[in-house]
Amino acid sequence: MACNHIALLVAEQIKLRERRAVLTTWARGLLDDHATAMVWARVRPLDTTAATGRRSEGFGLPFYGRKK
Secondary structure (H helix, E strand, C coil): CHHHHHHHHHHHHHHHHHHHHHHHHHHHHHHHCCCCCCCCCCCCCCCCCCCCCCCEECCCEECCCCCC
């Protein structure tokens, strides 16, 4: 039983190694393209207030007014 688990683990590691090589080639091509823009976004939880319970929506962006 343990040998089977080790064999499955090794097989999965081989698949991941091959996938990593493919993704590395893809990322290198993408980053070499001068038309590519890099964006850093940090998702944070919604802010809350005592009165409304919710101050912002989405990705922590300010929310002005109420949706109808």
